[in-house]
Amino acid sequence: MLSVDLLSNALVAGLLLGGFYAAVSIGLAISFGQLDIVNIAHPAFVVVGSYVAWILNSRFGLDPVLVGLLAAPLFFAAGVAIYRIYYAAFERTGQESLSGLAFFFGLMFIVEVGLMLAYGVDYRLVSAGYIGKSFNLGPVGLPLRLVVPFVAALALTGGIWLYLARTFTGRAILAVAQDPLALQLMGADPVRVKQFAFGLATATTALAGALLIVIGPVEPSVGREYIGRVFAIVVLGGMGSIGGMFVAALLLGIVESVVSTFAGPSWAPAVAFGVLLLTLALRPAGLFGRR
Amino acid sequence: MKLRPSAFWVCAAAVLAGGLALTEVLNNDYYFNALYVILQGMLMAVAWNILGGFTGYVNFGSAAFFAVGAYTSIFLDKYFGHVLPLPVLIAAAAAVCALIGLAVGYLSLRLKGVYFSIATLAMAIVFATLISNWRYMGGARGAYILTPDKHLWFHSYIQMLFMAMLLLTVAAVAISRSLVASRLGRGLAAIRDDEVAAECAGVPTLRLKLVSTTVMGALMGVAGAPYPFFVTFVDPSSAFSLFVAVNAIAMPMIGGTAHWLGPVIGALLVGGAQQVITVTVSSELNILFVGLMLVIFVSVAPQGIVGLAQKFWARRRAP
């Protein structure tokens, strides 16, 4: 039985979910997509963002999304520091691919255990006025708990896309992975450009983490659930394409939601990752990838 | 660090004899449990290294092969009414996982680098979902395996499992070593260094990659096959555990990926330390340990322990 009501609701719910996925993936689209840094610890950073939002929300009642924005500069600094270590240990010596991966694997565990030791393992939630409320557009219901992350994600993706396309540093970031030499000739230091870009990528996790905890409860190792998804989204969209990443995120959200509604939620991951495998087999560079 | 073939076989025989002697001397099941877990990790690491270390293709989906191996035993054990002996189950698991490995090898035809890694990760998730929805195998609820009482001439069932795992691991090390020492090994190294150049120089890259993914898959299946008998309860979340995949990558990385001995040393070190930490400090520190070891080793000694040792010897010989 295919009802129009149900279908339109499934599509909208998927769209909203996809927007949130985009917020979680955009940092990776920069670090992995643009800089070729296999940052598997990205979801762990997102969880740190959630904890920051939780701490300030439960202590001072600050809005989690606002906390996400406020914390972004701190995350930027942390990202820069991590890149310095990464550069010194791997990129300079040309060891980046495999060793870099292992490095971030290790970092992920350290972050996870750090959170565990500091804040325990209980589920953490935030409270905000819009959680639990929803409004209707015709037959379609829009829960604010998902609309807020969607809007924030839209703003974040749009902002970063504009920044990369319009500013000098932004274009330098786009160029750095493809032709560092040309960049050098233009008078920009590729290492500094990458350092800035990785900082930017990490800064986005502050906001993404805040959105994650708005949607649902968070515990230290919840990031593991997102490793597969975020990499799938970036690869599906095509390395180096922010727009592609966004489309892929929406696509994954919609596929999950429609499969959940009509075929049963237990098949959602298989279908979503089946789509990824198929795309890779037919179009190895993703939907909008540079080849 | 070149071992003559005869010397290698003497060592292998000594290890096996030592294992047998241990089952006679040591009547404390705990050590066999601990050794079993270390050996299982070692077998996974050796298998991972055949693809990851020798050709540079990073497999993120090791847990999928391991779990499919385990579930192959569960299926056959259940289907034939608990009569099949362990070696048959292991052989069957090897065959099934070899086929999956072959398919993954064809995947590498189109996907290079990180794309390949992500594809293996996606494959693991798809397999996990399939098994979660397969009622006959217990689905997401998990499956029980009752261990049989008989354990040949050993004192206990775990001793037999330990000996089986030791035999399998030694065999895997031998396979890995012969691969790297053969003409094939040089071809694999050529792929790792520059696949396009290797292709141009006439190295049959596809065939070599297929061989290594197939062998890797089979060995990982072998590592998973006895697992249900070890834990007696298997569910998808424990069989597809991230830890299985992480250990399979971490152990060779720490030991050194370029040499067949690397994963062995890495597994002894990481697996051994994990066992010790589990029963001493006993907390989150276990995960922290793997994390720190990985970060420190890859930053300070990217060639692993074997690489460090090789450098050390080279310096001593040519001062």
Added chain:
Amino acid sequence: MDHPRSFLRGWLASGLAALAVALASGSAQAAEPLKIGFSMALSGGLAGAGKAALIAMEIWKDDVNAKGGLLGRPVQFVYYDDATDPSKVPGIYTKLLDVDKVDLVVSSYGTNEISPAMPIVMRKKLVFPSLFGLAVNDQFNYDRYFQIMPAGPQPKLDWSKGFFELAKAQNPKPKTVAIVAADSDFALAAAAGARENAKKDGFNVVYDKTYPPSTTDFTPIVRAIQAEKPDLVYVASYPPDSVGMVKAAREVGLKAKMFGGGMVGLQFAGIQTNLGPMLDNIVNYTFWVPAPTLKFPGIDEFLKKYEAAAKGKGVDPLGQYLPPYAYAYMQVLGDSIEATKGLDQAKLAAYMHGHTFDTVVGKVKFGKNGEWAQSRVLMVQFRNVKPKDLDQFRDPGTQVVLYPPQWKSGKMVYPFNE
């Protein structure tokens, strides 16, 4: 130690150490500690529950030792973290038995962590008090297994019995039910039981699906359920999904007449406080609430100690769900040891089968398969929950017991979204 000063210090230290060892062995001769071994999930997915259980068990140990221990021997725990990883469990139990030579063992928390220990414990024929595993003994049929979770003799069926009994009593009787469960051992078993109960009681199952634990957004699921217009919605879920389900149900405006059933997590104070009024009228299972009918001797005192001990540890601050039972399963073991005046496992098992225990969770009587002889899965309803208020969950009125009739403390508000 070539420096004279440090030599002196070292000598002094070793002398003191020797003295300490001598003293310790002297007292040990008087009373060798009674060692109880177990593995516990102190990290990983179930760590929240595992850590809370450990706190409760430590309270028991301190209580017992303050009274002079068991058999005149001080009680000592030997435990290791299984990291919620079943493959660690066999190693831990063989270590406990073969290396640490513990006198007794008890189980870890959860089905996945109890099952792998069973063959080892069975081989040594030890009594095995267990903490919250669903129908583990169906597979092993071990006559020395004792489950403290009050699921009852038929754990799968008894789990959801109350929910359907309550529904049946309504006039007009509701007709249709939707069942949704997480893809994991406990939730699937609970859903299977609910399916059977629904069939037996003549309800028409109109939606019956499972979802993977990695689900982020539950609104599509709730909408798909809504589209089938069920009268009842039975949910078997884990903490993060329970929260997602409740929020999605409120956002979608679920029109069922009863909602809840087997949602794990709605018993935890942190989650309860966050969900607040969204919990209103949900009917869900639990094992203990501060209702006047359930004020067993010792429970208040225990919870007071637990709350103090739990502070700042990042675990459930009130501890009404699991901790009393973690205390009780140790009580059962302790009482049996005192009564049989020894550690003879056969005698202990016979005593545990034959006696009714007085514990902080009330009278405990085990049936033949080691489950409670009679089920005490409570169905409670949340009432007039205030936002952001932890203390209200200490009051009897916030969670009203509806089922079983023996423990009933109020009437059900029906339908759910009134």
